Amino acid sequence: MRSRSDDIRKRIEKRKKQRERTSTRQMETKLPWTEDEERYGFDRMTSYESGPVDEENHPLFRKEVFIFKLLASACVVLVIAIMFRNPTPALDPAREFVTKSMNEEFQFAAVSDWYESTFGKTLALLPTTDSKNEEAGPADTKPQYALPASGKILEDFGENGQRITIETGQGAAVEAMNEGLVRFIGKQDGFGQTVVIQHADKSESWYGNLSEVDVTLYQYIEKGTKVGKATDNDDGTKGSFYFAIKEGEDFVDPIQVIQFD
Known part of the structure; x- marks a missing residue:
């Protein structure tokens, strides 16, 4: 009777050892090493840092x-x-x-000025020049604007409330009063062939009645850059162009901003 019970115990122990060996072999096949989480009794955490990544299930990329x-x-x-x-x-x-969305709703020149004043470098999307590296003057000094062209005023701001008319020499070049982004080139009511430049303070300078245009749309230009050429008068001895400054929705008298001869 005793030998029978001993035989049963041996069989039980043998089966137990076989199950333990089978379980160990399966674990070694499934996991060659134990993660820290499992070592301390936690579930293994999914990681995307190593190994092949399933793009369909990646949380940051589809x-x-x-x-x-x-x-x-x-x-x-x-x-x-x-x-x-x-x-x-x-x-x-x-x-x-499209033109309005790219210019009026997003002020490129203003953003460039903010970037420079904040980080001290020109916005990478805009061309750099040596003049950008010069030290700025005192903060309370008024900006110095370039005269668009030499000439005399034929029509002042009070006559139409938008612009002045400047008489120039035949074929005279018209230059930008300040640096900025060319936001419009084309026909404008009361101005004819017109170039509109948006400046860093969100103001705009308008150059109308041009016979030629020497800039391109969305070009960033410096102060004094040739914008175009004034239209010659019928007698061919003189030329003229329209000049206006717009702040917000209103035009202002250019004579209050620029000193004309």
Whole structure:
């Protein structure tokens, strides 16, 4: 009777050892080493730092969404480029909306000025010049503006409430009164062929009645850069152009800003 019970115990112990060996072999096959979390009784935490990453389940990246955004951006740029190259009048409202969105709602020149005053360097998207590295004068001094062209005033601001008319020599160059971003080139009511420059203080200088334009849209130009050429008078002896300064929604008298001869 005793030998039978001993035999049963041996069988039980043998089976127990077999189960332990099987369990150990499975654990070694599944996990060659033990993570810190499991060593202290916690579940293993998922990590994206090493090993192959499943892009579909990655919390910070989805390939399909990225490709869709890339293609959508390329399509938008292509459509806008075609729209600005096509002179069809039906597209004028769309072009006007894009121009307004890129200039009036986002003040490029103002952002550039803020960046420079905050970080001391020119915004990377804009070209740098040696004049940018010069030390600024006292904060209370008034900015010095360049005279757009030498000449005399034929029509003052009080006659129309928007601009003045300046008489120049034949074929005279018209220059920018201050640095800024060219935000508009085209026809304007009461100004004719016009170039509008947006400055860092959000003001705008308008140069109208031009026979030629020497700048491009969205070009960042320095003070004194040639904007265009004044239109010659009928007799061919003199020329003239329109000049205006706009602050916010209102035009101001340029004579109050720039000293004319």
